[in-house]
Amino acid sequence: MQKRTAASIRARVRAQMTDEIKDAARRQLAIEGANLSLRAIAREMGMVSSALYRYFASRDELLTALIVDAYDAIGEAGEHADVTITNRLDLTGRWLAVAHAWRDWALADPAEYALIHGSPVPGYAAPQETVGPATRRFLVVAAIIRDGQESGVLPTSPGSAGTGRLPASAGTGGPPIPAPLLAELNGVANALGVESDDTGLTARSLIAVTELFGALNFELFGQLTNTIDEREAWFDYQARTMAALIGLP
Amino acid sequence: MQKRTAASIRARVRAQMTDEIKDAARRQLAIEGANLSLRAIAREMGMVSSALYRYFASRDELLTALIVDAYDAIGEAGEHADVTITNRLDLTGRWLAVAHAWRDWALADPAEYALIHGSPVPGYAAPQETVGPATRRFLVVAAIIRDGQESGVLPTSPGSAGTGRLPASAGTGGPPIPAPLLAELNGVANALGVESDDTGLTARSLIAVTELFGALNFELFGQLTNTIDEREAWFDYQARTMAALIGLP
DNA sequence: TGTACATCAGTGAACGCGCGTTCACTGATGTAC
DNA sequence: TGTACATCAGTGAACGCGCGTTCACTGATGTAC
Numbered sequence: 001m002q003k004r005t006a007a008s009i010r011a012r013v014r015a016q017m018t019d020e021i022k023d024a025a026r027r028q029l030a031i032e033g034a035n036l037s038l039r040a041i042a043r044e045m046g047m048v049s050s051a052l053y054r055y056f057a058s059r060d061e062l063l064t065a066l067i068v069d070a071y072d073a074i075g076e077a078g079e080h081a082d083v084t085i086t087n088r089l090d091l092t093g094r095w096l097a098v099a100h101a102w103r104d105w106a107l108a109d110p111a112e113y114a115l116i117h118g119s120p121v122p123g124y125a126a127p128q129e130t131v132g133p134a135t136r137r138f139l140v141v142a143a144i145i146r147d148g149q150e151s152g153v154l155p156t157s158p159g160s161a162g163t164g165r166l167p168a169s170a171g172t173g174g175p176p177i178p179a180p181l182l183a184e185l186n187g188v189a190n191a192l193g194v195e196s197d198d199t200g201l202t203a204r205s206l207i208a209v210t211e212l213f214g215a216l217n218f219e220l221f222g223q224l225t226n227t228i229d230e231r232e233a234w235f236d237y238q239a240r241t242m243a244a245l246i247g248l249p
Numbered sequence: 250m251q252k253r254t255a256a257s258i259r260a261r262v263r264a265q266m267t268d269e270i271k272d273a274a275r276r277q278l279a280i281e282g283a284n285l286s287l288r289a290i291a292r293e294m295g296m297v298s299s300a301l302y303r304y305f306a307s308r309d310e311l312l313t314a315l316i317v318d319a320y321d322a323i324g325e326a327g328e329h330a331d332v333t334i335t336n337r338l339d340l341t342g343r344w345l346a347v348a349h350a351w352r353d354w355a356l357a358d359p360a361e362y363a364l365i366h367g368s369p370v371p372g373y374a375a376p377q378e379t380v381g382p383a384t385r386r387f388l389v390v391a392a393i394i395r396d397g398q399e400s401g402v403l404p405t406s407p408g409s410a411g412t413g414r415l416p417a418s419a420g421t422g423g424p425p426i427p428a429p430l431l432a433e434l435n436g437v438a439n440a441l442g443v444e445s446d447d448t449g450l451t452a453r454s455l456i457a458v459t460e461l462f463g464a465l466n467f468e469l470f471g472q473l474t475n476t477i478d479e480r481e482a483w484f485d486y487q488a489r490t491m492a493a494l495i496g497l498p
Numbered sequence: 499t500g501t502a503c504a505t506c507a508g509t510g511a512a513c514g515c516g517c518g519t520t521c522a523c524t525g526a527t528g529t530a531c
Numbered sequence: 532t533g534t535a536c537a538t539c540a541g542t543g544a545a546c547g548c549g550c551g552t553t554c555a556c557t558g559a560t561g562t563a564c
Contacts, residue, residue, distance in 0.1 A: 051508045119367025175489035181482040214463020233430040240424035300541045
């Protein structure tokens with residue numbers, strides 16, 4: 001027991017140190033904009049730069065850790081917001097909660113947001129381990145769709161008319177989908193745990209998410225400067241429009 | 250006359266040299282990813298780095314020139330695609346042509362696209378002179394809307410039902426717009442030369458553009474990896490869905 | 499319980515490279531009289 | 532037409548700074564007998 005305890009203390013201290021390095025890195029990113037400098041991190045922590053190599057084999061490895069953390073953080077923010085909505089069939093309410101949670105997270109950590117949604121970092125290729133966390137954002141939305149379908153408040157098959165609050169493009173109403181794309185979209189739905197023949201619904205949901213992050217990119221990357229100052233209201237309007245596009249009740 | 254000729258030759262050579270520097274810079278961006286290095290540019294041109302200061306007062310000034318050029322280039326690509334549609338009342342056709350032209354431009358010059366739609370460059374603040382060219386993208390869409398309204402193929406006032414191909418959210422059908430946002434959106438429409446009381450239409454058009462660039466960001470910044478391979482078909486589907494959202498005939 | 503040994507976090511110097519910007523200069527070309 | 536002068540593109544050295552990564556090392560802490 002003594003062995004294990006001592007070893008686990010070391011492990012815990014090590015994990016803590018790793019977290020502190022990542023925190024310092026995040027603080028750096030927030031100030032510097034994007035350039036992640038190992039030496040600057042070490043300086044901030046009062047260490048010598050080579051000491052960081054006890055924790056990360058290279059700058060790229062640290063970058064990967066930060067990216068994974070960011071995907072997890074925004075994913076968790078969405079999940080957390082989703083479960084606060086007690087009426088689980090209020091799909092629009094859940095969607096809006098998730099959307100605003102994502103936005104809040106992005107505004108609180110613009111540099112971290114940029115890390116995952118901005119231009120690729122020069123010379124860095126995202127390794128396989130980032131794809132899992134990256135999916136997390138989509139899983140929340142998929143859960144909303146799935147709950148809607150299982151409870152019957154969302155149309156479960158193409159052609160069904162829905163509640164009447166649906167836009168004309170709901171059901172099979174959207175543009176025609178060429179076969180290869182259709183197959184891919186169904187594959188995406190399956191991978192996200194949504195079982196449905198309604199490919200149009202899958203497509204519109206994906207479009208809604210794309211628009212939402214497009215909106216955040218516009219807001220955070222400066223495309224709204226001198227155009228829209230009512231940022232939150234505008235985002236909210238966009239999120240509601242996308243809820244209608246999907247056909248959420 | 251001799252004076253002027255000699256002087257204008259000098260001016261032309263100078264302009265040519267400026268263009269060559271920008272071209273080299275663009276080539277650098279395409280390779281390096283994002284880090285714009287004056288020394289690397291000079292090296293590529295077989296000059297000494299200080300020589301560049303004859304043409305640009307600083308790195309930031311060169312960056313600004315590149316950004317302005319990029320906005321102009323993507324703007325022009327859209328405008329050019331728009332005028333190739335001979336039936337000016339085929340608004341969806343025009344919208345799709347513009348959308349695909351933007352995408353083609355972005356795919357041909359991903360680094361330039363990232364320069365204007367990606368994460369802000371660390372330590373760089375976009376000066377006033379970039380806002381004009383930045384508007385150009387929106388003007389093309391505004392022209393489509395305006396032509397639709399002036400010819401009557403698009404509803405010109407809130408509450409009108411439209412062609413029936415419109416989604417339920419057309420006219421006043423969208424989510425309610427809070428007063429300050431309403432004012433701002435009308436201001437945007439006016440600034441873009443669209444005279445209309447239909448704020449919902451303005452909003453939906455802006456959403457459509459936002460989604461489109463969101464789609465391009467997803468495609469170019471790697472969010473579609475392992476998800477959608479049918480990139481062009483998927484983009485086309487999204488653009489068509491947005492045309493329907495706006496209510497374009 | 500006490501001592502020899504292993505583990506491992508952190509040091510400090512160095513390698514070899516990069517960068518933006520300034521400054522005094524050379525030398526060709528164009529201008530004015 | 533010929534000569535003195537001005538303009539200005541490009542040079543080359545330097546300033547003062549940054550970076551990621553390697554490597555032999557110190558010294559504290561934990562482990563095994």
